[in-house]
Amino acid sequence: MKKYLSFFTIRFLNGLQYRAAAVAGMATQFAWGYMRIKMFLAFSKANPAAMPMEFDQLASYIWLQQAFLAFFAVWILDNEIFEEIRSGNVAYELCRPLDLYNLWFVKNLAMRLSRAVLRCFPILFIALVLPKPLSMSLPQSPASLILFLISLALGLFVSVAFCMVLYITTFFTLSPAGVRVMAISLVDFLSGGIIPLPMLPEKLLFFLELLPFASMTNTPLRVYSGHIAGTELAFSLGLQLLWLTVLVLLGRFMMKRALTRVVVQGG
């Protein structure tokens, strides 16, 4: 375990270096979140009855989504890993007494955590002090905060497990480009990154919420705002756990296949 922890630390500290990128990211995410809330505010003023969730729930959903973008966004991928596979430098990693799956998983966790740690607090702070109805509301109770944190962690793990599948696919396709573009655009929509999932038509929503992508972003954000509770909450958390297991098993299986038939590229 300790060896993976040292990779985590190196990667985490490395990620904290990029302060300018963090400032730029915060500005973008803040502006983006503000615009979307304004947009939904306009919708809600036009026809308040058609809104599927309370407006302060929606505001929290959007602000948290922006604050923890680094946890969920599938486009945050480790180019080093793609490059290692593409160039064949993965040979060196395979010469180490390490489990490659665990190693890459840990590196991705560290990368996302360091990005999020730098960005989330200022965004959360501003989102909390904004005037109503733009502002994010505080969690309803300590219990709901804890449930949110659990769901948030699960969402992060599901996202990383999904990205692992993308990395490993590169062993077979040799170039990451196609898979990346497809996955990023699809997942962005399916996880609620473009339109919050609860705003979609109900029939579609039923299926979307069962998919792993909803488990990445949508579930924790809805848990925070109290939009899901009771048995539905237990079901959602269970679903997150299920998808995490499925994606990890799938990734491990693919990794095993890849390593037995892999051709380490280049001389």
Added chain:
Amino acid sequence: MIAVHNLCKTFRVAKRNAGLKEAWKALFRREHEIVHALEDVSFTIEDGEMIGYIGPNGAGKSSTIKILSGILTPDSGTCIVNGRVPWKERRAHVSEIGVVFGQRSQLFWDVPVIDTFELLKEVYWIPERKYKSNLDRLVALLDLKDILRTPTRQLSLGQRMRCEIAASLLHSPKILFLDEPTIGLDATAKIAVREFIKTINREQKTTVILTTHDMQDIEALTERILLIGRGRILLDGTLSDLKERYSETKTVIIKYRGDHFLLPDGAKVVERINGHATVAVNVKEVSASAVISSIVNQVEVQDISVQDISLDKLVVELYKEFLI
């Protein structure tokens, strides 16, 4: 001990001709060619040996190294390294080997070299005391003191290669694979690297398997040579055997004072410029010493040297003979 029996590995390589039309055709039907990287390769290597693994580009050297280090799974054949099958027990296997790929880097690009070393310490579970003593020894032998704290990106190739080699030896591996360790290095760096490899082979009894195109590496380092070509082991023997078998001519260079001299049969003058003569001796007909004593009897010799065929030429001869 390394025991390899009947190892085979094939690759499928996509091919197409140049041009837009060909590229368009390849969209629908792709032509593949099966490349036999290894065909029935067998050899054994004892503990503490130092092996030169040579062959032209694309002969299968790197594939063999990759299989031996557990990265590549062969199509068929067996391979046991220290009692383990590398690709089946990869993690246990790699903790006992060290690998240097001359054309790749294992050092973190943006951080000082020592950071990579510290990380490797964790990765290999190297106990603090062993790490410290290994590091001190490597720093002294490879002269790393001044470069340990430099980020990798600012090292010269020679400095980097010394660090790469140190990185692969921190965990005291029993076997060291060196895949073209001297590629691109200048003369001083090459000599430093060679000296070091000799030292660890002698002192730590580390088995060393070296692939290289630099025949001076082989000459300086290894007794035993494995020649591979087109996926097959063509020759397995000592360097001196090889030279005896393939060098029919020796060259005698003399500096002398006096008139012409006559040579016994089997020797002839290749070049003669004011007091210097180069004589080619066919050792099958006459020995070099007989030629020398004959010359010494006729003229006053001031300086004399005897040279074998150069190893580079020898290898060219070998490749020619095996049509590779």
